Amino acid sequence: MSTPSNSDVQAKLRALVDMLVGYLKETNSPKTLQSHENVDGEAIVNDLGKLGIILADNATKVTIACKPPCIPISAIPTIEAMGETLFRISGYIESIPISTGKTLIQIIKSTTEEILFDSAALANSFLDEPVDPSIITSKGYLISTGVVWEACDRFNNLPKSNKQAVITKWEERLELLKDAILEIKKLLDQEDNQGDEDDGWDEIFGESINVTLSTKEKEIVELSLKLFDLVKRLFNKTLKRYIVPLDLPTYNSSNEKEETDGNRSLTKINQTLDQYMDLCKLISDAADELGTSLYPPQDSMAIESKVNDISLHSQELIKVILPFASQEDVNWFNACDTQFKNILAAYHKEE
Known part of the structure; x- marks a missing residue:
């Protein structure tokens, strides 16, 4: 198996950004599960808080691995791990039934949108050819990492019901x-x-x-x-x-x-x-x-x-x-x- 190169890292980062842009479009869509299942809002917020902690850790590792000089063999697994966590967050949000309450769901989706956007901005900051600034803007990887941490903290401060x-x-x-x-x-x-x-x-x-x-x-x-x-x-x-x-x-x-x-x-x-x-x-x-x-x-x-x-x-x-x-x-x-x-x-x- 060949040793991964910087171009492989760039491909993974670009794929992550593209995936998150797609998730943002889905998050903005009005679809929500029509269910009368009694879902504990506090349990949802607690689960999202745990995922936020994992994502903050992923963001730290991506920053360490991708900052110059980038080490491809270390960077690729961290990018994949971050993508997996964001996939879990996006899927979790889409699975929340409307019986949980429209107002709470709107707040959760708004917070998730910030997390997805900030995560995309972090990945975009490491691209040699960043995506269109009108879609994703980046402020440098150090600032972007801190912004992702702050966004993840908001999961822990969501209303419980x-x-x-x-x-x-x-x-x-x-x-x-x-x-x-x-x-x-x-x-x-x-x-x-x-x-x-x-x-x-x-x-x-x-x-x-x-x-x-x-x-x-x-x-x-x-x-x-x-x-x-x-x-x-x-x-x-x-x-x-x-x-x-x-x-x-x-x-x-x-x-x-x-x-x-x-x-x-x-x-x-x-x-x-x-x-x-x-x-x-x-x-x-x-x-x-x-x-x-x-x-x-x-x-x-x-x-x-x-x-x-x-x-x-x-x-x-x-x-x-x-x-x-x-x-x-x-x-x-x-x-x-x-x-x-x-x-x-x-x-x-x-x-």
């Missing part, structure tokens, strides 16, 4: 909403302080926007602030009462008394949580776009579209929650629904 995944993402959206509220208040404060003497320092520090709102525009901004505050209260209520404690009593109501399959119950809980999260994203995205539309000159059609989206999706979220709500909370959500209708009517009155 779909509920934890939803809580994490919900809190992120809530923080974005709070930031938007602060920006709207700042816009109104700036308008109220238009008559104050300008000492020039804001412009020096890049903080001077020189916004002047018309009377109508100011009324729209003030209505938007009320809308954002209402959404914030809805998000907080949902998080504290119907996500964190997983308060879904309807699953034990008369409609579910004959349901003895625990797997199916967990699947339904995950589906409900994912439904909450899908609506949260729609509301949050529309709110973000509305916030950027409030600066003059305002586009009334764009604002009306986003206000409608926020209000209607918020009302839809309320409808999804109501079957699980206590009587006290039913009254609260119905009052909240009425407030969304009133704010929406007020917007139309301003048009």
